[in-house]
Amino acid sequence: MSRNTVGKSKILEIIQSSPIALSHATIQEQMKGTCDRVTIYRILERLVKENEIHRIVNVNGVVNFAACKSCSHSSHHHDHLHFSCTTCGELTCFEDQSVDLKLPSNFIIQEYQLTVAGLCGKCS
Numbered sequence: 001m002s003r004n005t006v007g008k009s010k011i012l013e014i015i016q017s018s019p020i021a022l023s024h025a026t027i028q029e030q031m032k033g034t035c036d037r038v039t040i041y042r043i044l045e046r047l048v049k050e051n052e053i054h055r056i057v058n059v060n061g062v063v064n065f066a067a068c069k070s071c072s073h074s075s076h077h078h079d080h081l082h083f084s085c086t087t088c089g090e091l092t093c094f095e096d097q098s099v100d101l102k103l104p105s106n107f108i109i110q111e112y113q114l115t116v117a118g119l120c121g122k123c124s
């Protein structure tokens with residue numbers, strides 16, 4: 001296995017075993033110097049394309065990554081809710097909470113950014 005393949009499976013493992021979404025900085029920290037910034041960035045981009053993870057922006061505008069649980073390689077659906085804590089900054093996926101949007105038929109949704117801000121269970 002090449003270094004990139006090892007890095008990719010390690011990053012995916014970190015994201016999949018985390019109960020919350022992780023930022024690039026947190027992932028880099030957990031990689032303990034085995035991959036540089038640019039490599040991690042490229043791997044994250046690839047994992048998003050391969051429908052393994054999805055991108056969510058928290059209340060502070062920081063991009064976080066979370067594992068895809070109900071996506072397949074052909075369909076990516078992220079109509080679920082995200083909760084962004086204003087105190088600890090943690091971002092949680094709520095896969096079972098989806099929002100049923102009623103838009104005019106000529107509007108095409110390309111991306112969902114459904115994020116609610118407030119206090120998480122630990123901070124409330």
Ligand SMILES: [Zn+2]
Pocket residue numbers: 051052053054068069071076077078
């Ligand atoms: Zn997905």
Ligand SMILES: [Zn+2]
Pocket residue numbers: 085086087088089090119120121122123
């Ligand atoms: Zn919190």
Ligand SMILES: [Zn+2]
Pocket residue numbers: 054056066080081082092093094
């Ligand atoms: Zn999510």
